[in-house]
Amino acid sequence: MxxxxxxxxxxxxxxxxxxxxxxxxxxxxxxxxxxxxxKISQALDTLGYKKNKLAKVLANGKSEFIGIxxxxxxxxxxxxxxxxxxxxxxxxxxxxLVFSSEHGAExxxxxxxxxxxxxxxxxxxLSHTLSSQKLASYQIPVIAIEREAEYISxxxxxxxxxxxxxxxxxIRDKCDILIHINVNVEKTVPAYDRIRAFEETCKEYQVPYxxxxxxxxxxxxxxxxxxxxxxTRIEEKYPxxxxxxxxxxxxxxxxxxNLIFQKYGKLPPTYEIIGFDNSPIASESILPxxxxxxxxxxxxxxxxxxxxxxxxEQKKRAPKPLEKPIHKQITPVLIxxxxxx
Amino acid sequence: MxxxxxxxxxxxxxxxxxxxxxxxxxxxxxxxxxxxxxKISQALDTLGYKKNKLAKVLANGKSEFIGIxxxxxxxxxxxxxxxxxxxxxxxxxxxxLVFSSEHGAExxxxxxxxxxxxxxxxxxxLSHTLSSQKLASYQIPVIAIEREAEYISxxxxxxxxxxxxxxxxxIRDKCDILIHINVNVEKTVPAYDRIRAFEETCKEYQVPYxxxxxxxxxxxxxxxxxxxxxxTRIEEKYPxxxxxxxxxxxxxxxxxxNLIFQKYGKLPPTYEIIGFDNSPIASESILPxxxxxxxxxxxxxxxxxxxxxxxxEQKKRAPKPLEKPIHKQITPVLIxxxxxx
DNA sequence: TTGTATGCGTTATCAG
DNA sequence: CTGATAACGCATACAA
Numbered sequence: 089m090x091x092x093x094x095x096x097x098x099x100x101x102x103x104x105x106x107x108x109x110x111x112x113x114x115x116x117x118x119x120x121x122x123x124x125x126x127k128i129s130q131a132l133d134t135l136g137y138k139k140n141k142l143a144k145v146l147a148n149g150k151s152e153f154i155g156i157x158x159x160x161x162x163x164x165x166x167x168x169x170x171x172x173x174x175x176x177x178x179x180x181x182x183x184x185l186v187f188s189s190e191h192g193a194e195x196x197x198x199x200x201x202x203x204x205x206x207x208x209x210x211x212x213x214l215s216h217t218l219s220s221q222k223l224a225s226y227q228i229p230v231i232a233i234e235r236e237a238e239y240i241s242x243x244x245x246x247x248x249x250x251x252x253x254x255x256x257x258x259i260r261d262k263c264d265i266l267i268h269i270n271v272n273v274e275k276t277v278p279a280y281d282r283i284r285a286f287e288e289t290c291k292e293y294q295v296p297y298x299x300x301x302x303x304x305x306x307x308x309x310x311x312x313x314x315x316x317x318x319x320t321r322i323e324e325k326y327p328x329x330x331x332x333x334x335x336x337x338x339x340x341x342x343x344x345x346n347l348i349f350q351k352y353g354k355l356p357p358t359y360e361i362i363g364f365d366n367s368p369i370a371s372e373s374i375l376p377x378x379x380x381x382x383x384x385x386x387x388x389x390x391x392x393x394x395x396x397x398x399x400x401e402q403k404k405r406a407p408k409p410l411e412k413p414i415h416k417q418i419t420p421v422l423i424x425x426x427x428x429x
Numbered sequence: 430m431x432x433x434x435x436x437x438x439x440x441x442x443x444x445x446x447x448x449x450x451x452x453x454x455x456x457x458x459x460x461x462x463x464x465x466x467x468k469i470s471q472a473l474d475t476l477g478y479k480k481n482k483l484a485k486v487l488a489n490g491k492s493e494f495i496g497i498x499x500x501x502x503x504x505x506x507x508x509x510x511x512x513x514x515x516x517x518x519x520x521x522x523x524x525x526l527v528f529s530s531e532h533g534a535e536x537x538x539x540x541x542x543x544x545x546x547x548x549x550x551x552x553x554x555l556s557h558t559l560s561s562q563k564l565a566s567y568q569i570p571v572i573a574i575e576r577e578a579e580y581i582s583x584x585x586x587x588x589x590x591x592x593x594x595x596x597x598x599x600i601r602d603k604c605d606i607l608i609h610i611n612v613n614v615e616k617t618v619p620a621y622d623r624i625r626a627f628e629e630t631c632k633e634y635q636v637p638y639x640x641x642x643x644x645x646x647x648x649x650x651x652x653x654x655x656x657x658x659x660x661t662r663i664e665e666k667y668p669x670x671x672x673x674x675x676x677x678x679x680x681x682x683x684x685x686x687n688l689i690f691q692k693y694g695k696l697p698p699t700y701e702i703i704g705f706d707n708s709p710i711a712s713e714s715i716l717p718x719x720x721x722x723x724x725x726x727x728x729x730x731x732x733x734x735x736x737x738x739x740x741x742e743q744k745k746r747a748p749k750p751l752e753k754p755i756h757k758q759i760t761p762v763l764i765x766x767x768x769x770x
Numbered sequence: 771t772t773g774t775a776t777g778c779g780t781t782a783t784c785a786g
Numbered sequence: 787c788t789g790a791t792a793a794c795g796c797a798t799a800c801a802a
Binding site: 138140145188201374 | 479483484486501503511516518526527529542543545548687690691714
């Protein structure tokens with residue numbers, strides 16, 4: 089601590105006011121005469137005052153902190169979401185304490201304890217490790233984004249609508265066989281709706297379909313190998329049919345497209361491909377990929393609105409916690425590019 | 430505020446100790462009898478105590494906060510760096526307040542003011558908007574990552590070495606003409622060394638070279654259009670020669686590779702391509718791209734070491750600020766993949 | 771419009 | 787080994 093901080097006491101002494109008046113200068117300036125405002129204002133920069141928000145928080149209980157827990161930032165979806173959340177600073181002036189966690193529940197609970205000890209007013213959770221029941225038990229406004237959220241409020245993409253749009257496009261384009269490629273997602277996860285919608289839509293329109301949930305792996309290479317296997321299988325099984333492939337995300341879609349290109353040097357008319365997420369890879373691919381675009385900005389914005397609302401409620405004298413969690417769905421948009429006709 | 434927080438006062442009352450003893454229980458437990466430790470420990474969870482770090486900070490001045498300012502998280506480089514920095518939590522237990530800023534100096538100054546008001550102990554800057562001189566004036570430990578840093582400590586990739594390795598490989602592979610494609614970087618930016626090394630190496634080995642710094646644009650499409658123009662020019666100018674292309678980053682490299690593939694359906698032997706960064710796109714491309722890999726984990730780790738060291742110094746009774754800023758360079762590694770022989 | 775007194779939850783100093 | 791008491795920097799009733 090080089091030189092001690094300048095405090096209200098110092099300013100008060102210097103200006104011959106009381107600390108209270110200095111406090112008021114910041115919080116209710118109109119209650120001072122213009123003359124005195126000016127005096128204090130002068131004193132502030134001759135003394136070089138710098139405010140101390142922590143002291144303020146301790147005194148009034150409003151930390152303006154929001155905790156965020158993301159699984160990682162490697163996936164574009166998460167880093168983009170974080171960007172959008174951070175950018176809400178200009179509207180709400182909440183500060184964000186960010187933790188990245190995907191190594192188990194204990195670690196994550198520790199992080200939350202730590203966050204709580206900093207008096208965060210709210211929490212945004214994107215990781216999947218803790219149950220919503222556990223999260224609800226912390227007695228603090230929580231918003232889940234795209235995860236299981238039975239006991240807490242949440243924002244999710246309308247996965248059903250997204251998948252429906254993709255599937256419909258493939259049907260409209262007269263594909264002979266529709267194929268959905270995905271990991272074996274749990275039914276509690278919102279993204280499971282992508283599988284549901286695909287299947288139900290295919291059934292409704294009575295088109296043949298094939299659902300392959302064999303994707304797995306922790307590295308790009310591992311996953312690529314699985315996709316290659318799937319590609320081979322499809323090539324063998326549906327040789328002369330027009331294949332409409334709907335993949336769980338753009339990374340898979342890009343892999344699949346690359347395999348096709350490596351074999352044929354182009355995208356033959358017997359293939360249509362649709363991804364999910366509208367991540368950068370979808371446009372950077374050898375052929376810009378048609379994809380279901382998640383409206384990450386809208387999701388982030390909605391999450392903040394919901395959270396702010398609940399945090400405001402907490403500040404009232406008799407805060408009424410939500411009777412039921414609020415769940416909102418954001419409709420994704422189909423972005424047509426060059427892998428569909 | 431549902432129920433008031435449990436404080437030391439409550440615990441003291443309950444256990445018939447003083448607040449001081451409770452404090453000691455947490456900070457110097459050995460100075461209590463085991464029996465009394467046990468008593469307090471019991472009281473803690475029957476009362477449901479939750480610690481308040483803000484109060485602690487106010488009392489002892491150590492916030493354990495570090496501020497981070499990144500330009501954006503859209504670029505993989507930044508999001509990966511942030512991930513790595515966040516992961517240092519397990520070693521140092523510093524918490525991170527993150528701001529994203531690339532819209533001008535005023536905004537960024539405001540952010541820093543805000544960060545300072547939260548008593549951050551150190552600052553990590555990845556954005557380019559504020560001069561190192563300005564940053565140094567804040568009188569707080571600052572580490573710059575991959576940016577101008579005359580007046581503050583910094584970590585950068587050894588761009589010269591990286592570029593040297595790439596250029597050498599292209600020479601070794603007997604390219605007739607070496608071409609470097611980049612934006613027109615300022616000479617103060619560390620990345621300028623990539624251009625320098627390319628030119629100097631070409632001269633030293635007396636191979637013909639061509640430096641094209643015409644890349645510009647704010648969107649993928651804009652940049653792609655420029656790259657296309659450059660591609661056309663190169664095709665016309667060096668039709669039958671073996672071309673060794675070294676691009677400023679993997680995104681450019683991927684664009685270039687896609688253009689080649691779209692024209693030839695493969696990578697003809699008259700082309701070699703090397704990117705920079707080892708970002709995901711380099712492996713996800715139609716052909717895995719040879720690239721200069723920045724060791725982001727090492728950079729982040731080194732940055733934290735340096736920062737922690739300086740923050741520790743600040744906590745001493747007579748802190749000696751650094752006489753000169755410390756600058757460290759991290760050597761990148763050449764990752765050979767399928768776009769070089 | 772301004773001041774006094776007290777509290778926020780913890781640590782630090784000094785005494786015993 | 788334990789306790790009183792005064793910081794830390796600011797906010798807020800309540801008075802004036």
